[in-house]
Amino acid sequence: MTQLLSAHSLTFSNVKPAWFSRQKRREFQLGPLDLSIEKAETVAIIGGNRSGKSLLAKLLCGAIEPSAGEIQFHQETTGHSKADLLRWQKRQVRMIFQRSSESLNPALIIGDILQEPLKLNTDQTAAEREERVEQVLVQVGLLRDHFFFYPHMLSDGQQQRVAMARALILNPSIIVADEPFAALDPSVRSQTVNLVLRLQRELGLSFVFISHNLGIVRHIADRIIVMHDGQIVETGRTDTLFRWPKHDVTKRLVSAHQSLVRQHQTHA
Amino acid sequence: MSRFNLYQDEFHPSPWRQTWREFKRSHVAMAGVVVLAIFAFIAFFGPLISPYDPTLQNTDALLVPPSWDASGTVRYVMGTDALGRDLFSRLIHGAQVTFGTSVMLVLIAMLVGVAIGVMAGMSNGTRASVINHLLDALMVIPTLLLAIIIVAILGTGLVNSMWAITLALIPHFVHHTRNTVRELMNKEYILAARLDGASKTHIFVHSLLPNMIEMLVVQWTIALSVAILDITALGFLNLGAQGSTIELGAILADSVNVVYIAPWNIALPGLTIFAMVFAVNVVGDGLRAALNRRLRH
Numbered sequence: 191m192t193q194l195l196s197a198h199s200l201t202f203s204n205v206k207p208a209w210f211s212r213q214k215r216r217e218f219q220l221g222p223l224d225l226s227i228e229k230a231e232t233v234a235i236i237g238g239n240r241s242g243k244s245l246l247a248k249l250l251c252g253a254i255e256p257s258a259g260e261i262q263f264h265q266e267t268t269g270h271s272k273a274d275l276l277r278w279q280k281r282q283v284r285m286i287f288q289r290s291s292e293s294l295n296p297a298l299i300i301g302d303i304l305q306e307p308l309k310l311n312t313d314q315t316a317a318e319r320e321e322r323v324e325q326v327l328v329q330v331g332l333l334r335d336h337f338f339f340y341p342h343m344l345s346d347g348q349q350q351r352v353a354m355a356r357a358l359i360l361n362p363s364i365i366v367a368d369e370p371f372a373a374l375d376p377s378v379r380s381q382t383v384n385l386v387l388r389l390q391r392e393l394g395l396s397f398v399f400i401s402h403n404l405g406i407v408r409h410i411a412d413r414i415i416v417m418h419d420g421q422i423v424e425t426g427r428t429d430t431l432f433r434w435p436k437h438d439v440t441k442r443l444v445s446a447h448q449s450l451v452r453q454h455q456t457h458a
Numbered sequence: 459m460s461r462f463n464l465y466q467d468e469f470h471p472s473p474w475r476q477t478w479r480e481f482k483r484s485h486v487a488m489a490g491v492v493v494l495a496i497f498a499f500i501a502f503f504g505p506l507i508s509p510y511d512p513t514l515q516n517t518d519a520l521l522v523p524p525s526w527d528a529s530g531t532v533r534y535v536m537g538t539d540a541l542g543r544d545l546f547s548r549l550i551h552g553a554q555v556t557f558g559t560s561v562m563l564v565l566i567a568m569l570v571g572v573a574i575g576v577m578a579g580m581s582n583g584t585r586a587s588v589i590n591h592l593l594d595a596l597m598v599i600p601t602l603l604l605a606i607i608i609v610a611i612l613g614t615g616l617v618n619s620m621w622a623i624t625l626a627l628i629p630h631f632v633h634h635t636r637n638t639v640r641e642l643m644n645k646e647y648i649l650a651a652r653l654d655g656a657s658k659t660h661i662f663v664h665s666l667l668p669n670m671i672e673m674l675v676v677q678w679t680i681a682l683s684v685a686i687l688d689i690t691a692l693g694f695l696n697l698g699a700q701g702s703t704i705e706l707g708a709i710l711a712d713s714v715n716v717v718y719i720a721p722w723n724i725a726l727p728g729l730t731i732f733a734m735v736f737a738v739n740v741v742g743d744g745l746r747a748a749l750n751r752r753l754r755h
Contacts, residue, residue, distance in 0.1 A: 292647065302664075303647075
């Protein structure tokens with residue numbers, strides 16, 4: 191497999207000078223951490239609360255700038271200045287948010303929501319944009335007619351599909367999703383998981399996602415990154431990690447999951 | 459395989475058409491629109507339909523009652539005032555001034571207020587909080603009082619009172635715009651737009667503004683009714699329209715002396731002001747409800 195993206199000693203800290211507060215602010219530092227993402231692989235990031243998972247996702251897609259370290263692309267990029275690279279990163283790594291209902295502008299129709307990235311990042315004509323929007327809508331399993339719908343007219347699952355379409359529309363190579371399945375009910379969740387797998391097969395996407403649901407992680411992830419307190423404590427292939435967890439945190443997460451599975455099996 | 463598409467003629471109404479369709483469902487609001495349309499027509503074409511020159515004094519017809527009174531005459535549909543001027547013509551000219559200036563000054567106040575409010579809402583730090591807290595402190599003073607103070611500084615007159623009311627209304631727009639923008643800026647779709655590489659202006663026009671329209675409509679109608687009441691109040695207090703300028707509040711002030719012998723001179727301008735404010739409020743409420751239904755069915 192070819193490496194698509196790698197990060198070297200990526201660091202982010204939110205320590206601010208505390209001028210007026212009595213106690214020093216509780217500080218949080220992410221990293222320094224190294225990681226790489228390969229083409230067409232699925233990487234799951236797991237870990238407890240406040241372990242820096244969401245922060246890492248935001249760093250990857252360029253929503254926040256790292257305090258130190260860098261993200262490298264092993265691909266032809268369109269420019270070499272810092273701004274060019276950031277723009278390239280934002281186009282190539284697209285984010286899906288946890289609650290799709292909040293990541294879609296309630297005052298715009300789906301067509302306008304999906305056209306926005308195209309307007310900002312390409313110089314396609316209106317007709318070309320509409321064609322592309324319809325193409326992506328069909329790709330994520332919606333209808334062309336949904337172009338004219340407002341987000342509130344769609345169900346949760348459909349909204350999630352629109353969020354997916356919004357991420358796909360710029361032909362990215364990596365999709366980063368922050369708990370994409372958490373807010374969905376089980377049947378819609380499995381539909382969405384299958385959709386992700388299908389899209390990955392069709393388009394050769396890399397998919398990085400954060401999840402608390404180790405069942406899904408085990409089902410779709412090729413590789414797992416375990417985070418704790420701003421550090422990557424363990425990383426490895428899914429099978430290996432689930433069978434022979436090394437770090438304490440991983441052991442705890444895996445055993446918690448397994449006891450749940452066992453309970454479920456005995457009850458069934 | 460079917461050879462024709464059943465849904466071929468499906469029609470997707472534009473957002474404004476959807477709002478209009480929702481709006482039409484409320485009959486009270488539609489009545490308000492009709493009244494407002496009449497006032498808007500008067501504001502544009504008033505002088506063309508008024509039967510007399512509003513300043514023409516007919517000494518043979520002082521305090522003629524309205525035409526529906528036993529001693530009234532059809533020549534003066536709504537009677538005349540103490541100087542023998544036709545009340546109907548005066549009402550038309552007065553409504554033109556009151557309504558036209560109010561709409562204009564609220565538009566100016568909205569443009570300025572929204573611009574400042576968006577700047578304050580989208581930036582953070584000292585500049586934003588200075589704008590915010592200074593203007594919030596101004597909101598403690600009622601607009602009419604603030605307008606009277608400003609008129610006291612600038613001097614009386616219709617134009618000065620317009621400036622005064624505009625300045626007094628701006629803090630309200632700033633406050634509400636800033637609050638809305640602040641709230642919206644935390645939404646994930648703003649972050650998503652920023653990740654698409656949207657500039658601040660783009661975010662404002664394409665992501666914030668569509669969500670702000672409901673608030674703006676509500677604030678605009680509230681401000682319009684406040685402006686109408688303030689303009690007439692200043693006119694009534696002789697601080698606004700002066701001398702030959704005909705304005706509903708000034709007409710009221712002129713007729714106070716003859717209120718016992720010619721009550722129609724007070725009642726008819728008063729009813730006109732009431733109809734104006736009532737129609738504005740009804741239409742504003744209907745629009746707000748329609749936008750609300752469209753966005754959150």
